[in-house]
Amino acid sequence: MKTHTHGGGNLPRHMHTTTRNESIMSKKSILYIKLSDSPFITEDENILKDAFEVNSFTLKTAPRPAYAVSLLKMTLWLLCNIRHAHAVYAFFVSWYLIIPALLCRIAGVPLALSIGGFDANWLPALAYGVYHKRISRSLCGFVYRSASLIIPVHASLVRVENRYSEYNTVKEGILNLFDGIRGRIVVIPSGFDTDFWSPGDTEKERVVLTVGNIKTGLNYELKAMADFVEAARRIPEYQFVHIGDYDPHLFDQLVAEPPGNLTLLGFVNHEELLSQLRRSKVYTQLSVSEGLPNSLIQAMLCGCIPVGSAVNGIPDIIGDAGFVVERRDAVAVKTAIRDAMNSALAPRARERAANRYAIAIRRNELVRVFGELTSPPDGTRLHSKKS
Numbered sequence: 553m554k555t556h557t558h559g560g561g562n563l564p565r566h567m568h569t570t571t572r573n574e575s576i577m578s579k580k581s582i583l584y585i586k587l588s589d590s591p592f593i594t595e596d597e598n599i600l601k602d603a604f605e606v607n608s609f610t611l612k613t614a615p616r617p618a619y620a621v622s623l624l625k626m627t628l629w630l631l632c633n634i635r636h637a638h639a640v641y642a643f644f645v646s647w648y649l650i651i652p653a654l655l656c657r658i659a660g661v662p663l664a665l666s667i668g669g670f671d672a673n674w675l676p677a678l679a680y681g682v683y684h685k686r687i688s689r690s691l692c693g694f695v696y697r698s699a700s701l702i703i704p705v706h707a708s709l710v711r712v713e714n715r716y717s718e719y720n721t722v723k724e725g726i727l728n729l730f731d732g733i734r735g736r737i738v739v740i741p742s743g744f745d746t747d748f749w750s751p752g753d754t755e756k757e758r759v760v761l762t763v764g765n766i767k768t769g770l771n772y773e774l775k776a777m778a779d780f781v782e783a784a785r786r787i788p789e790y791q792f793v794h795i796g797d798y799d800p801h802l803f804d805q806l807v808a809e810p811p812g813n814l815t816l817l818g819f820v821n822h823e824e825l826l827s828q829l830r831r832s833k834v835y836t837q838l839s840v841s842e843g844l845p846n847s848l849i850q851a852m853l854c855g856c857i858p859v860g861s862a863v864n865g866i867p868d869i870i871g872d873a874g875f876v877v878e879r880r881d882a883v884a885v886k887t888a889i890r891d892a893m894n895s896a897l898a899p900r901a902r903e904r905a906a907n908r909y910a911i912a913i914r915r916n917e918l919v920r921v922f923g924e925l926t927s928p929p930d931g932t933r934l935h936s937k938k939s
Contacts, residue, residue, distance in 0.1 A: 582600055582606050583609070584597055593643050600918065626652075630652055640663050641665075662926075663695075664925060665699045666704075666705070675719045683730075689730075696735075704843075705844040708843075711728055714862075740913075742844055750902075758789070759790070759834070761792075761851065764777075764847070765796045772802070774840060776838040787813075791815065795825060833857060834856060835859070837866055841864070855901065858892070862876050869905070873901040875895075
């Protein structure tokens with residue numbers, strides 16, 4: 553029987569099966585717990601699938617009865633799979649991770665966490681952050697101490713002191729908020745498709761855009777929507793556009809007389825968001841709490857000139873390619889928006905975002921750190937035994 557070792561097309565059927573099975577068996581297994589199927593969460597899943605065997609579970613958090621059932625299903629799923637896993641991975645830290653944290657300790661399987669904002673920031677005046685409630689603080693502290701690997705999207709989520717607004721009066725970041733964290737911390741920024749998020753051929757208009765959900769009063773405060781509305785009121789010659797889910801009744805209560813140059817588009821798909829970013833000259837991110845805001849990076853990739861608050865990762869994203877407002881002040885916001893509209897920083901904004909936040913960067917780093925996590929030098933499983 554004649555066979556060929558190249559191309560694979562002429563291999564006997566039993567040799568095809570053996571090769572494929574050996575490839576599968578050679579991959580380390582990761583259990584991935586997801587809070588949603590948001591693009592940046594599924595992107596990590598797709599990245600890891602290229603190098604590992606990934607078994608995913610999506611937790612349903614609403615309504616409450618479904619949440620309880622989903623927690624039970626997650627526990628059973630972990631019990632069935634954890635003995636054969638080389639790592640458990642979760643994006644965003646919340647109290648429910650106490651279950652995988654405990655099971656990882658028992659099974660001797662390393663726990664890896666990605667953190668993005670709510671799980672590392674604390675604004676007491678807004679009762680915001682997993683640290684705020686005592687029970688949540690204790691449970692999340694145990695989760696952090698159980699982790700062998702922690703992956704923040706920005707270094708400010710590790711340790712920072714924000715003084716931008718009246719809310720930012722405390723030290724934030726996991727090492728400021730939680731004691732006893734001794735797992736490995738590796739900062740890996742979010743990654744984006746720089747071919748999709750691009751300026752295109754659309755001519756820029758005198759439009760100021762912002763993106764963010766404002767379905768609750770807390771959202772409204774965190775995204776500093778009042779500052780965006782006030783800027784629209786103070787600069788009537790520009791068009792101000794908001795994209796994101798919002799509650800019309802809540803908005804009417806909070807904004808009695810919205811300015812005529814303000815448009816709320818609501819939720820849009822990625823194609824429509826891309827279109828709006830390409831036509832807008834200025835993008836604002838005036839949040840009082842953030843991690844590494846995705847929409848700001850997407851805007852810069854599309855050639856928007858950024859204006860942002862001096863909070864967490866925002867100044868680092870903008871750098872010398874836009875304008876940072878150092879303290880929460882309506883006049884300072886207005887001045888920064890005018891300066892951005894009259895500037896020619898669009899190419900620099902695009903270049904900075906493309907060089908720092910291309911998807912290839914996150915892909916390479918994720919595969920590297922999970923390879924190290926699942927294949928420790930001494931050949932044993934890594935597991936954080938911290939208390």
